[in-house]
Amino acid sequence: MRSTYGWIAASAAILSVAFATPSHAQISDDMVKIGVLTDQAGLYADAAGPGAVEAVRMAIADFGGKVLGKPIAMVDADHQNKADVGAGIARRWYEQENVDVIVDFANSAVAFAVLELTKQKNKAMLVSSAGSSDLTGKGCSPNSVQWTYNTYALANSTVRALAKSGAKSWYFVTVDYAFGHALRNDAARTVEKVGGTIAGEVRHPLNSMDFSSYLLQAQSSKADVIAFANTGGDLANSIRQAQEFGMAQKQKLAAFLMQTSDIHAIGLQAAQGLQLATAFYWDLDDKTRDFAARFMEKTKKRPTMVQAGLYSAVMNYLKAIEKSGTDDGPKVIAQMKDMPIDDFFARNAFLREDGQLIHDMYLVQVKSPAESKGAWDYEKLVQVIPGKEAFATPEESACPLLEK
Structure with a gap:
């Protein structure tokens, strides 16, 4: 009897090991x-x-x-x-x-x-x-x-935050390809949902260096917010040149996709005060x-x-x-x-x-040079935005895989 029990125990141990790693593993x-x-x-x-x-x-x-x-x-x-x-x-x-x-x-x-x-x-x-x-x-x-x-989460979070602070009319500076179009369209839909208006839009080629003509059109629109539906080097050039034109003194500047690397490239002097949505902040x-x-x-x-x-x-x-x-x-x-x-x-x-x-998602504000404690200390948390509020609902999605 003892040997039989021992055999059963051993078999059980072997089976437990076998099932611990999928026996059908296919790499x-x-x-x-x-x-x-x-x-x-x-x-x-x-x-x-x-x-x-x-x-x-x-x-x-x-x-x-x-x-x-x-x-x-x-x-x-x-x-x-x-x-x-x-x-x-x-x-x-x-x-x-x-x-x-x-x-x-x-x-x-x-x-x-x-x-x-x-x-x-x-x-x-x-x-x-x-x-x-x-x-x-x-x-x-x-x-x-x-x-x-995604562009919806960023645009939705940023537009709603600025709308709460009184922004009503928006002018878009949009990079002219799939990403920029999606970002602009998602933002525009949220602007309309919160009762705002679209004052106009200009599109620029990817990897542009000179934004002066686009910014002058945005400035002349008198919109409450100049919203940049671009990112990376395009965004850095946009913000720098907008600050050189003194636009931030009369109109709010909104960056829908600004990352830590962008703030580092632009510098706190030019980027300070901007509110933006992000999925992550290192600090x-x-x-x-x-x-x-x-x-x-x-x-x-x-x-x-x-x-x-x-x-x-x-x-x-x-x-x-x-x-x-x-x-x-x-x-x-x-x-x-x-x-x-x-x-x-x-x-x-x-x-x-x-x-x-x-x-x-997180709503953050870019620190001023005086607030920053050193290199890469660029952002402060304003609000945690639960995912179900930040991202589109299944009813808003065009994905056929989702149950509506």
């Missing part, structure tokens, strides 16, 4: 390969770029370098802010280099081009720094997630400061929201592979939607069926 090519497709040297390079590559490298190292016993590899490339270049790189990665997931993007036009290819190849993509809300609206897919922010609490300190050791810079968000997205993607036992794109994305998500970046978070991560 294609015996490796999980992540492709970081971003702007490495253009106007979005400071906000995403090499820092995004480092964020993914940190996530892989922190995960242990392996998942389900298989190595995790990374490749990266510069899409040069050209959709055809980005799509060409993605096709090569998927068809020739066995890349399982492509991440980051930094440019919405590139993200849309890669999204179509990702669906065709049944792979996965994690969007961190491409912001068009259409990526999880009419372009939503079981193959993709939009992790860090929020001990958890964010810990990540920021490790990131700064490697990059000599504080992380932007899209760099921090990318780390979080990749870590949760790897956890989903571990839990699901496969690197099959749609299955991993589905697993991510079923998992609890809670880390230094994603607070009160869940991944919705449209692929949008719903999480807390």
Whole structure:
């Protein structure tokens, strides 16, 4: 009898070990390969770029370098802010280099081009720094997630905050491509919801240097708010030149997508007082400061929201592979939607069926030079905005995957 009980106990132990790791584990090519497709040297390079590559490298190292016993590899490339270049790189990665997931993007036009290819190849993509809300609206897919922010969340949060302070009429300075159009349209809809008016708009090419003609048109509109539906180098040039024209003395300036790197480039003297929405600030609490300190050791810079968000997205993607036992794109994305998500970046978070991560956003104000304690001490928290208030509701979304 004793030997029989011993055999049963041993069998139970073996079974418990077997079920602890998925017995059906399926890792294609015996490796999980992540492709970081971003702007490495253009106007979005400071906000995403090499820092995004480092964020993914940190996530892989922190995960242990392996998942389900298989190595995790990374490749990266510069899409040069050209959709055809980005799509060409993605096709090569998927068809020739066995890349399982492509991440980051930094440019919405590139993200849309890669999204179509990702669906065709049944792979996965994690969007961190491409912001068009259409990526999880009419372009939503079981193959993709939009992790860090979208244009709706930023515009909705910023417009409502400025409306409460008395702003009624708005003039938009918009970068002329998919991201800028989505940001402007999302902001305009919120302006109308809160009873405001659109005084006018001007569009400028991507990567513009001289904004004088656009700003003079905005100034002559007499609008309460000059709203910049651009980011990166375009935003930095816009704000600097607007301050040189003395526009902030008579009209409010609104930046819908301004990151820590943008404030660093513009300088507190020009950016002070601006209120903006963000998904992350490095100096929020001990958890964010810990990540920021490790990131700064490697990059000599504080992380932007899209760099921090990318780390979080990749870590949760790897956890989903571990839990699901496969690197099959749609299955991993589905697993991510079923998992609890809670880390230094994603607070009160869940991944919705449209692929949008719903999480807390933050309204912050840029400090004055006198308020700042030193380099990178640029923002102060004004308000925590719950994710369900910041992001579009299922009823507002054009995504067919959502139940209305």
